[in-house]
Amino acid sequence: MVSALTRFALLIGLALIAAFITLEVWSAQWAIPLGIFIISAPPIYSYINLARLKKYILSDSLEKMSLPSGYWEEVLFRLQRLIKNQKQKLLTIERQHNTFIEAFQASPNGLVMLDENDQIEWCNSIAEQFFGLIYKRDVMQRINFLIRRPEFIQYFTKRNFEEPLLMERMGPSSSISVMLQAFPFGQKRHLILVQNVTDLQKADAMRRDFVANVSHEMRTPITVLMGFLETVQSLDLPKDQQDQYFEMMMAQAIRMKSLVEDLLTLANLESNSLPAITKPVHIKTLMALLKNDVEALSMGRHSFTFEALSQQDLLGDEREVLSAFSNLVSNAIRYTPDAGLIDVKWSFNAEDGQGEFSVTDTGPGIAAEHLSRLTERFYRVDRSRSRDTGGTGLGLAIVKHIASRHQAQLIIESTPGRGSTFMLRFPKERLIPITHPA
Numbered sequence: 001m002v003s004a005l006t007r008f009a010l011l012i013g014l015a016l017i018a019a020f021i022t023l024e025v026w027s028a029q030w031a032i033p034l035g036i037f038i039i040s041a042p043p044i045y046s047y048i049n050l051a052r053l054k055k056y057i058l059s060d061s062l063e064k065m066s067l068p069s070g071y072w073e074e075v076l077f078r079l080q081r082l083i084k085n086q087k088q089k090l091l092t093i094e095r096q097h098n099t100f101i102e103a104f105q106a107s108p109n110g111l112v113m114l115d116e117n118d119q120i121e122w123c124n125s126i127a128e129q130f131f132g133l134i135y136k137r138d139v140m141q142r143i144n145f146l147i148r149r150p151e152f153i154q155y156f157t158k159r160n161f162e163e164p165l166l167m168e169r170m171g172p173s174s175s176i177s178v179m180l181q182a183f184p185f186g187q188k189r190h191l192i193l194v195q196n197v198t199d200l201q202k203a204d205a206m207r208r209d210f211v212a213n214v215s216h217e218m219r220t221p222i223t224v225l226m227g228f229l230e231t232v233q234s235l236d237l238p239k240d241q242q243d244q245y246f247e248m249m250m251a252q253a254i255r256m257k258s259l260v261e262d263l264l265t266l267a268n269l270e271s272n273s274l275p276a277i278t279k280p281v282h283i284k285t286l287m288a289l290l291k292n293d294v295e296a297l298s299m300g301r302h303s304f305t306f307e308a309l310s311q312q313d314l315l316g317d318e319r320e321v322l323s324a325f326s327n328l329v330s331n332a333i334r335y336t337p338d339a340g341l342i343d344v345k346w347s348f349n350a351e352d353g354q355g356e357f358s359v360t361d362t363g364p365g366i367a368a369e370h371l372s373r374l375t376e377r378f379y380r381v382d383r384s385r386s387r388d389t390g391g392t393g394l395g396l397a398i399v400k401h402i403a404s405r406h407q408a409q410l411i412i413e414s415t416p417g418r419g420s421t422f423m424l425r426f427p428k429e430r431l432i433p434i435t436h437p438a
């Protein structure tokens with residue numbers, strides 16, 4: 001401020017000196033206009049600067065304006081610094097805002113922000129999908145005018161947001177379930193959180209089905225067992241009839257044992273860590289074990305061929321691989337009528353480098369509509385046939401599980417009336433050249 005006044009005084013002083021020199025040196029006719037010019041110079045200078053200032057303000061580029069000298073320099077310098085700081089602050093706020101928006105957009109859950117009148121202020125793209133909203137179109141629209149499902153309107157009318165609301169069949173696909181809840185915040189505003197719970201709902205339904213199935217499977221042999229026990233207890237039966245009943249009781253007990261064993265196998269598969277990729281499974285040893293087991297199970301009723309055509313061993317868990325292979329072979333034995341033929345083969349496909357274990361039988365075969373469901377727990381094509389042969393309905397579910405733990409594929413080909421082939425294809429990463437001569 002002081003320097004500006006000093007400059008102003010200097011300017012006036014210079015003007016007076018100039019007027020004096022002019023009066024003295026030049027003729028009086030030039031002195032007046034020159035004096036006027038000198039006196040009016042500062043306001044003209046100010047006016048020019050004001051005009052420039054206006055131009056730069058209007059084009060929002062004040063910081064580009066070159067600094068004039070004198071008093072204007074300080075004013076403008078401060079103004080430019082103020083604007084630069086404000087712009088910097090605005091930029092920081094904008095960046096933070098964008099980061100929040102990006103974070104909310106990245107959320108797997110839908111988010112809708114409502115103002116105090118339940119009008120949509122903002123929503124992310126997941127919420128757009130769930131509710132069929134279009135943000136640009138629906139912004140500042142009341143949410144209950146846009147989502148017309150009765151349960152949603154009721155939820156919003158009651159305004160009891162303590163509990164979430166489950167809505168079925170939303171959006172373009174008719175089979176999704178969403179869970180939503182409104183959370184109050186700020187001044188009577190609400191944030192709606194929407195979550196896709198389709199998979200959770202499915203898992204829950206599967207768990208309920210599984211418990212119901214297990215209970216049903218267990219109840220049947222227990223009921224039969226109790227019936228026999230009551231009969232043996234209450235009636236004075238001859239020895240041979242008693243023995244017959246005990247045999248039947250034993251069969252039911254074995255059935256329960258198999259069921260419990262299969263359930264435990266599944267539980268272990270689900271809880272154990274993945275089998276190591278470094279442990280070799282010697283296929284020829286495994287085939288020899290398998291051969292002994294199946295011959296005992298078949299009791300000479302079928303003909304078998306066992307071939308290990310590949311010079312490759314497997315990397316994985318020996319117990320799991322044996323369990324998968326023997327489930328497939330025991331199915332072939334159980335479903336193939338007497339005198340049927342069963343081929344068990346381990347081969348290598350040089351083209352894709354995959355190893356394949358296959359079991360082919362001449363049994364009843366399976367109709368195409370059942371094939372995709374065979375690996376579901378307790379799914380059977382013929383319930384009574386499965387039970388008669390001691391099936392638990394869990395064998396192929398176990399095989400499928402073991403296959404996926406070894407990155408293998410279970411492939412089923414079958415022709416009703418002619419037989420079936422069950423194949424397990426292992427990727428080349430799971431194979432190593434034979435290390436152990438069997």
Ligand code: ADP
Pocket residue numbers: 331332335336361363364365366374375379380381382386387390391392393394395396397420
């Ligand atoms: P189960 O204990 O009932 O055999 P699985 O899970 O092993 O249960 O098999 C599921 C169903 O697939 C069986 O109930 C049966 O209907 C059918 N199945 C499995 N293997 C064969 C086969 N080799 N031939 C014909 N049907 C089969």
